[in-house]
Amino acid sequence: MQICQNPNCSNPFNPDSNRFCTSCGQNNFGNLLGNRYRVLQLLGEGGFGRTYTAEDTGRFDDICVIKQFFPQVQGTAALTKATELFKQEAKRLYELGENHSQIPRLLAYFEQGASLYLVQEFIRGQTLLKELQQQAFSEAQIRELLADLLPVLQFIHHRHVIHRDIKPENIMRRESDRKVILIDFGGAKQVTQTSLARQATGIYTVGYAPSEQMAGFATPVSDLYALGATCARLLTQCLAVQDANGNLYDRLYDAFNAQWMWREILQEKGVRISSDLGQIIDKLLKHLPKERYQSAAEVLQDLNSPKPKIPTTIISISQPQLPKVQANAISLQTFEFDVVTVDATGKQINRKRHSANFFIEDLGNGVILEMVSIPGGTFIMGSPNNEGKANERPQHQIKVREFFMGKYQITQEQYQAIIGKNPSNFKGTNQPVENVSWNDAVKFCQKLNQKTKRIYRLPSEAEWEYACRAGSTTPFYCGETITTDLVNYDGNYTYASAPKGQYCKQTTPVGSFPPNAFGLYDMHGNIWEWCQDYWHDNYQRAPIDGSAWLTTALSSGLLSNSRLLRGGSWYDNPGNCRSANRHKNGARNCYNDVGFRVVSVLP
Structure with missing residues (x-):
C-alpha cells in the first residue's frame, strides 16, 4: 500500500489496482502509462478493471480511452495464459475497429505492473442511456436505431464475435455524424472468463441478457435478445432499478411468468406502434433461442419488408447450362464508406464519404454474402497508348447495365x-x-x-x-x-x-x-x-x-x-x-x- 500524493489527504491506496485515491480522487499514476499516456479521469469501474480517459502524448495529446484489467489468477503459468489470451482478444478488437466505422478503433495494448491495458479511440458524443433519461424514443427512432445497429451486429457475428452486453449505456451516438457506435466489447472480459477458470461466471447485464446467457451459453441470438430488450426500454423509458437492499425491481419484465410487459406499459401511456415493429420486438424477445431471429440479417429483412421489393428474375448471359430461376425478392440496405484518392507520389489528396446500396444473401450458420448495387453506365475500357500493354488496347466504349457484385472477394x-x-x-x-x-x-x-x-x-x-x-x-x-x-x-x-x-x-x-x-x-x-x-x-x-x-x-x-x-x-x-x-x-x-x-x- 502507498499513501495518496495529495498533501491534504493521507488515504492509503494500492498502486497495482487503483491509482486514483478512493477518498479524494487524486491521480496517483505518476509516470506515463505505456510511456506515452497521461491519465486524466476515472470513467468507471467493474469487477474486472477500470476505464479512464487519457491524453496520448505521442499523438499531440489526443484524447483516448484506456481500459485497465486485473487478471484474477494465481501462479505464473495462469498469468502467462491470461496475458496471451488478452493479446489475442486485443487483436480481434483491432480487426473489428479497423474494418467498421461504427466500432471504436483499438490504438494500442500493453502490460504494465500487474495490469493489462487497452487503448481505444475516444468517441465524442453521448450514450443512448443519456438520451433515454431526457425522453422516451419514438417508433421512428427505434426503426432508425435498428437499421443503423443491426449491420454492426451482422458484421461482428460474421466474424464470430458476440458482444454479450448490448444495452443503452454501450451504444453511443457520435457527435460528428449522429451514427450509433457500439462500444465496450469487453475483449479482456472474455479473457478473464476463459483464462481465469471462471466459466461458470457469465458476462451479462440483468434486464438485458436472456436466460441462456445468464447460464453461461451466449450465442449471436443472445445479442439479438439484448437488442430487443434495449428497444423495449427505450420505447417505455423503463429501466430496472435496485433498492437499498440490492433487490432488483423491473416493471418492464415479469420474471415469474417470463413475460415482457412493454406493450402494456405503452398502452398505459397511450402510445401506439406499428404491428410490424411490435412483431419484430416480440420475436427478438422470445424466451427460447430457437424461436428468436437467428441472424441480424433476418431482422433487417423484416424491418425493411414494408418497403417495395425488387423482383430479381435473372437470365444468365454467361452460363447457358444453368437453369433460369425465379429469385427471392431482395431488400436493399445502405452502407457508408470513405474513398481515398492519392497523387503520383502516393500522398493522399482527397478523402470523401460515399454510400452504396446492397443486399444480404444468407448462406446459413451465420455466414452471409453482401452484394453491392453497381449502377449502369458507359465507360472507356482498356489503357491509353502511354499506359499498360498491347493486350489492353484498343480502348473502346462499353455500355454496362446495372448489376450486383460481391462487396468482397x-x-x-x-x-x-x-x-x-x-x-x-x-x-x-x-x-x-x-x-x-x-x-x-x-x-x-x-x-x-x-x-x-x-x-x-x-x-x-x-x-x-x-x-x-x-x-x-x-x-x-x-x-x-x-x-x-x-x-x-x-x-x-x-x-x-x-x-x-x-x-x-x-x-x-x-x-x-x-x-x-x-x-x-x-x-x-x-x-x-x-x-x-x-x-x-x-x-x-x-x-x-x-x-x-x-x-x-x-x-x-x-x-x-x-x-x-x-x-x-x-x-x-x-x-x-x-x-x-x-x-x-x-x-x-x-x-x-x-x-x-x-x-x-x-x-
Whole structure:
C-alpha cells in the first residue's frame, strides 16, 4: 500500500489496482502509462478493471480511452495464459475497429505492473442511456436505431464475435455524424472468463441478457435478445432499478411468468406502434433461442419488408447450362464508406464519404454474402497508348447495365459453406479463398444458385473493369498510383513516384483496405479474380454491351482456351494491379494468388 500524493489527504491506496485515491480522487499514476499516456479521469469501474480517459502524448495529446484489467489468477503459468489470451482478444478488437466505422478503433495494448491495458479511440458524443433519461424514443427512432445497429451486429457475428452486453449505456451516438457506435466489447472480459477458470461466471447485464446467457451459453441470438430488450426500454423509458437492499425491481419484465410487459406499459401511456415493429420486438424477445431471429440479417429483412421489393428474375448471359430461376425478392440496405484518392507520389489528396446500396444473401450458420448495387453506365475500357500493354488496347466504349457484385472477394468461410471444403493455402475464415480454378469458381456459382434460388455467376471482363474503375480514368481507382496502405501487393516494387512499402507475402482479410467509389473492396491486389471470358490477345471485335467474350480465339498463333484474370495479387508488382491490366490462365489451374468474386444481374 502507498499513501495518496495529495498533501491534504493521507488515504492509503494500492498502486497495482487503483491509482486514483478512493477518498479524494487524486491521480496517483505518476509516470506515463505505456510511456506515452497521461491519465486524466476515472470513467468507471467493474469487477474486472477500470476505464479512464487519457491524453496520448505521442499523438499531440489526443484524447483516448484506456481500459485497465486485473487478471484474477494465481501462479505464473495462469498469468502467462491470461496475458496471451488478452493479446489475442486485443487483436480481434483491432480487426473489428479497423474494418467498421461504427466500432471504436483499438490504438494500442500493453502490460504494465500487474495490469493489462487497452487503448481505444475516444468517441465524442453521448450514450443512448443519456438520451433515454431526457425522453422516451419514438417508433421512428427505434426503426432508425435498428437499421443503423443491426449491420454492426451482422458484421461482428460474421466474424464470430458476440458482444454479450448490448444495452443503452454501450451504444453511443457520435457527435460528428449522429451514427450509433457500439462500444465496450469487453475483449479482456472474455479473457478473464476463459483464462481465469471462471466459466461458470457469465458476462451479462440483468434486464438485458436472456436466460441462456445468464447460464453461461451466449450465442449471436443472445445479442439479438439484448437488442430487443434495449428497444423495449427505450420505447417505455423503463429501466430496472435496485433498492437499498440490492433487490432488483423491473416493471418492464415479469420474471415469474417470463413475460415482457412493454406493450402494456405503452398502452398505459397511450402510445401506439406499428404491428410490424411490435412483431419484430416480440420475436427478438422470445424466451427460447430457437424461436428468436437467428441472424441480424433476418431482422433487417423484416424491418425493411414494408418497403417495395425488387423482383430479381435473372437470365444468365454467361452460363447457358444453368437453369433460369425465379429469385427471392431482395431488400436493399445502405452502407457508408470513405474513398481515398492519392497523387503520383502516393500522398493522399482527397478523402470523401460515399454510400452504396446492397443486399444480404444468407448462406446459413451465420455466414452471409453482401452484394453491392453497381449502377449502369458507359465507360472507356482498356489503357491509353502511354499506359499498360498491347493486350489492353484498343480502348473502346462499353455500355454496362446495372448489376450486383460481391462487396468482397469470396472468403474461405463462404466457400466452405457452399462447397464444404477449403482449398486455400493461407488459412483464415475471412481471407479470400484461393487455390481455386475457373472450373471450381463456376461450380461454386452453380451450387450457390441451387441454395439461394437466385442466379449468381462470374463477372464478364467488361463488368469487372467497370466495377473496378468506379468512374475513375486513372491507372488505379484511388488515383495515379497505389501504396501498401491502400492495396496488398509486393511493396518492393513501385508505380509512378510512390515509395516502396510492405510485402505481406500472403493474402489479407477481405476489407482490410479502403474501397473504391462503388463500395467494392480489394479490386486491386490481394488475389487475382476469375472472369467469365476467354482470353483474347487484344480488344479487336470485342463485345461492347458489357457481356462476356465467350468465343475462343487464336493466341500467339494457337487456339486458346485460357480464361481471364483481373486485379493482381499479393504476389504482384503494382503495375499488374492496375484497373486495365489483364492476365490469363487455364480453366483447370489453381494458384495461391487466384480466387474470385460473384455477380448477380437484375432483369
